[in-house]
Amino acid sequence: MTALNDDIRSTTERFPRELVRRLARNYRDKTLEHAEHTMTEPATVFTDPTRFEKELEVLFRRGSHVVGWTGELPRPGTFVTKSVAGHPVLVTRADDGVLRAFKNACTHRGAQVADGCGEARRLTCPYHAWSFALDGSLAGQPDSYAFDEIDRMTLGLEPLPIADVAGLIAVGLNDSADPAAAFADIEPELRWCGYENHEVVCHHTWNLRANWKIAFDVNLETYHVDYLHRETLSDLVLHHPIFDSFGRHGRWGFPTTGIEKIADVPEDQWPGVAPVSIVHTLFPSVVILETPVSSQMFRIYPGRTVGECTVELTEASLKPTESDEERAARKAGADFAALVVGKEDFPAAEQCQRGAEMGVKSFRFGTNEPMLQHWHRTWQSVLDAA
Numbered sequence: 447m448t449a450l451n452d453d454i455r456s457t458t459e460r461f462p463r464e465l466v467r468r469l470a471r472n473y474r475d476k477t478l479e480h481a482e483h484t485m486t487e488p489a490t491v492f493t494d495p496t497r498f499e500k501e502l503e504v505l506f507r508r509g510s511h512v513v514g515w516t517g518e519l520p521r522p523g524t525f526v527t528k529s530v531a532g533h534p535v536l537v538t539r540a541d542d543g544v545l546r547a548f549k550n551a552c553t554h555r556g557a558q559v560a561d562g563c564g565e566a567r568r569l570t571c572p573y574h575a576w577s578f579a580l581d582g583s584l585a586g587q588p589d590s591y592a593f594d595e596i597d598r599m600t601l602g603l604e605p606l607p608i609a610d611v612a613g614l615i616a617v618g619l620n621d622s623a624d625p626a627a628a629f630a631d632i633e634p635e636l637r638w639c640g641y642e643n644h645e646v647v648c649h650h651t652w653n654l655r656a657n658w659k660i661a662f663d664v665n666l667e668t669y670h671v672d673y674l675h676r677e678t679l680s681d682l683v684l685h686h687p688i689f690d691s692f693g694r695h696g697r698w699g700f701p702t703t704g705i706e707k708i709a710d711v712p713e714d715q716w717p718g719v720a721p722v723s724i725v726h727t728l729f730p731s732v733v734i735l736e737t738p739v740s741s742q743m744f745r746i747y748p749g750r751t752v753g754e755c756t757v758e759l760t761e762a763s764l765k766p767t768e769s770d771e772e773r774a775a776r777k778a779g780a781d782f783a784a785l786v787v788g789k790e791d792f793p794a795a796e797q798c799q800r801g802a803e804m805g806v807k808s809f810r811f812g813t814n815e816p817m818l819q820h821w822h823r824t825w826q827s828v829l830d831a832a
């Protein structure tokens with residue numbers, strides 16, 4: 447990884463040179479990086495309610511989760527709310543500039559004190575109008591005499607652990623979580639992305655009739671692209687991927703059309719933005735796709751039952767947008783991505799779920815699908831160790 451870090455320091459290119467080199471080599475050699483063996487997984491991992499309850503507890507409630515980009519809170523006085531596996535989370539940057547996370551739950555009786563995102567001096571609960579400063583402290587309380595028996599200092603919003611991971615916001619859903627440690631294995635590999643400068647352009651949300659792992663799995667290979675995406679992506683995405691793992695986390699990438707123009711050209715003539723995409727996959731269920739012009743974050747969460755999930759897609763520009771045209775271009779890119787996943791990948795995920803639910807015995811992950819193997823092994827080993 448030393449070579450990779452040297453490359454980052456010596457260039458202003460969008461993608462690390464070493465990754466582009468590996469992708470160009472795969473394209474030239476008409477190959478891809480493989481796993482050593484085929485893997486078989488019982489289909490019950492997508493249908494078993496007992497396992498699902500354990501996943502909710504071990505992977506989600508006890509865990510740390512990447513929820514967004516620090517650039518979403520660009521100034522003191524900003525806040526953003528997130529639903530994280532169904533739990534309401536509030537992230538703020540108070541006047542002191544410090545990032546904080548809280549349960550987005552009023553200390554009176556639990557209602558959500560903030561909605562969406564924006565700038566505010568106080569956040570006011572819609573139920574009885576208790577208000578809170580962005581550092582979480584209680585700022586106002588109608589009929590405050592009625593609560594005189596409680597020390598006001600104990601009525602601030604309940605904090606959650608938070609870390610800035612190379613410009614990503616990582617939040618722990620309980621007091622003992624350590625979000626900085628949870629992402630330490632991959633943090634150095636994320637620094638080239640410039641996440642701290644990202645600006646959110648738009649969101650899409652889907653509620654699917656599929657287990658959360660099946661919805662995650664659609665983001666992990668290019669094997670399906672020439673078939674499922676015959677009309678949309680097959681001319682763009684090339685099946686010559688690379689794969690890496692960093693502890694629990696993973697990274698993969700693929701070349702796109704245009705790589706043929708640089709694959710045989712001396713490196714000093716390569717363009718600043720190579721025709722490739724890099725995909726970071728973060729434990730337990732976040733996928734961030736780095737395209738040449740944007741970053742797309744998929745947060746995939748279990749739904750109410752083992753056979754349901756929610757997918758949140760957030761599209762960000764690499765730097766704050768400077769014109770309406772630029773914003774419109776980013777939004778058009780996000781809308782196209784949403785159309786493809788919404789009309790092609792997610793219906794396929796729902797089909798796979800129906801297959802699992804009707805009793806097909808096993809799912810298979812080929813040697814050409816190493817990222818799926820990594821993730822199913824990782825989730826299983828964390829569950830086994832709990």
Ligand code: FES
Nearest residue numbers: 552554555571574
């Ligand atoms: S629940 Fe928030 S003020 Fe009552």
Ligand SMILES: [Fe+2]
Nearest residue numbers: 664670675791
């Ligand atoms: Fe796909």
